Amino acid sequence: MSRDALPLSLGEGRGEGTRGARTPLSLAVALATATLLLLALGTAVGSLGWEPLWSADGTASRILWEIRLPRSLGAWFAGALLGLAGAVAQGLFRNPLADPYLLGSATGAAFGVAVLLVVIGSSPAAASGWVARLGLTGAGFVGAVGAVLVTLGLARGVQHTMRLLLAGVIVGMVFGALSALVMVWVPDILRSMQAFLLGTTGFLGWGAVGLLGTLFVGAVALAIAFSPALDALALGEHTAVSLGIPLRTVRIGLVGLMALATGAAVAQVGLIAFIGLIAPHLVRAAVKPTHRWLLPLAALAGGVLLLAADVLARWLLAPQELPVGVLTAVFGGGYLLWLMHRRPW
Numbered sequence: 196m197s198r199d200a201l202p203l204s205l206g207e208g209r210g211e212g213t214r215g216a217r218t219p220l221s222l223a224v225a226l227a228t229a230t231l232l233l234l235a236l237g238t239a240v241g242s243l244g245w246e247p248l249w250s251a252d253g254t255a256s257r258i259l260w261e262i263r264l265p266r267s268l269g270a271w272f273a274g275a276l277l278g279l280a281g282a283v284a285q286g287l288f289r290n291p292l293a294d295p296y297l298l299g300s301a302t303g304a305a306f307g308v309a310v311l312l313v314v315i316g317s318s319p320a321a322a323s324g325w326v327a328r329l330g331l332t333g334a335g336f337v338g339a340v341g342a343v344l345v346t347l348g349l350a351r352g353v354q355h356t357m358r359l360l361l362a363g364v365i366v367g368m369v370f371g372a373l374s375a376l377v378m379v380w381v382p383d384i385l386r387s388m389q390a391f392l393l394g395t396t397g398f399l400g401w402g403a404v405g406l407l408g409t410l411f412v413g414a415v416a417l418a419i420a421f422s423p424a425l426d427a428l429a430l431g432e433h434t435a436v437s438l439g440i441p442l443r444t445v446r447i448g449l450v451g452l453m454a455l456a457t458g459a460a461v462a463q464v465g466l467i468a469f470i471g472l473i474a475p476h477l478v479r480a481a482v483k484p485t486h487r488w489l490l491p492l493a494a495l496a497g498g499v500l501l502l503a504a505d506v507l508a509r510w511l512l513a514p515q516e517l518p519v520g521v522l523t524a525v526f527g528g529g530y531l532l533w534l535m536h537r538r539p540w
Contacts, residue, residue, distance in 0.1 A: 219488035222481050226495035230271060233502045237267030240509045261401075269399030270505040270519075271498040272407035273460040274470050278497015279414055280456040281471025282478075282490050286425035287449045288356060295457040295471035298359070298450065299342035299366035304461040306370045307338020308391050309377040312384040332403070332462040335391070339458035342370050343450070353446035356432075391465040394520020396505045403463050414456045415491055421448055422486035429486075467520050469527025470497050476534075 238259050280295035288297070296302075311334035347353065349362035378385055390397075424445040427435035435442060460467070474497035478489055501523065508517040 217482055219482050219484045219492060222478065222492060223488075223495060226492065226499055229499050230495070230502065233499065233506060234264075234267050234271070237270070237502060237506050237509075238263045240506055240513075265401045265404050266396055266399045267502060267505065268404045269407055269463065270396040271502045272404065272411050273396070273399075273464045273467070274474075274501025275411055275494040275498035276407065276414060276456040276460040277467060277471040277501070278474035279411075279418055279490060279494040280453045280460075281473075281497070282475040282486075282493035283418060283421075283425075283449055283453050283456075284471070285475055286428060286486055286489075287446065287453075288360060289428060290360075291476065292472070294469075295453060295460075296367065296466075298346045298363040298453065299370055300339035300454060300457045301461060301466050302367045302370035302374060303342020303345075304335040304339040304458065305374040305388070305392060305466065306377070307334040307336075307341070309374050309384060309388060310334065310338075312387050313377060313381045331391075335462035335465075336458045338370075339461055340454050342366050343454040343458075347450065352443075353450055354443060356446075359446075359450075390518070392520075393518035394465040394467040394523070396464050396501075396508075396519055397516070399463060407459060407463060410455065410459045411494070414452060415494060417448070417452055418490040419487060421445060421452070422490055425449075425486040425490075464501075465520060467501060468524040469530075470500050470523055473527050473530055474500060 241258065241263065277295055281293070284293040284295055284297055285291055287293070308331055311331060346359065346362045346366045349366065350359040353359060374388075378388060424435070424440045427438045427440045428442075428445075432442065457471075475489065475493040477496050477500075478484065478492040482488070482492070484492060501519070504519050504522045504526070508519040508522055511517060
């Protein structure tokens with residue numbers, strides 16, 4: 196198999212993916228250009244809809260730099276982490292339907308946030324120290340990583356991919372049920388949980404941008420280091436072993452990368468659907484790259500998708516704002532339905 200024609204794309208079939216002469220570099224340039232345009236658009240869209248940048252006065256400029264720009268950058272970084280984690284998950288499990296939430300991180304994050312909200316509501320004075328040190332984003336991150344650790348425990352490590360996959364499904368269902376139980380037990384947290392469950396970028400600031408940006412750079416570097424192993428895994432586990440790939444070490448590293456990237460993104464923006472699933476497919480449909488290109492390109496595509504959804508969420512019904520997770524679910528589900536209709540099964 197050619198290194199330039201790896202499998203796993205839902206869009207393959209009937210010659211799809213061979214149109215045009217687009218290269219990975221040209222796609223990277225196109226995605227970077229789209230990012231810059233969307234960042235400019237994101238800083239120009241406010242609570243009243245479109246507000247031209249050149250007409251901003253002193254107060255508007257402050258809103259632009261302290262609210263809109265960090266929100267737009269944070270949305271891009273969160274989407275990029277989800278896109279990267281989705282590409283890693285699909286390569287690790289060799290399954291085009293794998294997504295970053297496969298190991299239970301999403302419902303684990305929801306459970307962590309729900310528990311902290313109960314603590315805050317039940318005893319605000321006693322919980323103030325915890326809130327200062329941890330916060331809701333910290334609770335979401337801890338819950339996500341905790342769920343992944345439970346998954347690893349049930350799967351007895353990372354040796355068996357199918358066992359890991361099944362354990363992730365079980366943990367996701369259990370933590371989802373626990374989150375629902377907490378919300379039934381303390382209905383007062385339902386309104387606060389709504390924003391997290393539907394996804395929101397409204398609380399992103401420069402602190403979140405710095406954290407997400409730092410994690411993004413480290414995650415991309417680590418992912419590229421593992422890209423040869425993912426290329427070998429695409430040919431089968433026996434082939435990877437024959438090529439000298441240390442599967443156990445590679446799996447541990449990739450699962451850790453998924454947990455870190457997904458946990459950080461979910462903790463900041465809540466449960467955003469389909470970004471991690473769709474971004475790698477869009478890249479493969481365009482260029483069919485090896486993982487060395489696929490991983491950073493999927494990150495770029497994920498950033499573009501979430502930033503575009505964030506801009507639309509602010510713009511479509513201004514001055515009201517749609518939950519960004521609802522938009523990604525609608526467009527992501529529509530894209531998958533289009534692929535199902537287009538591809539013969």
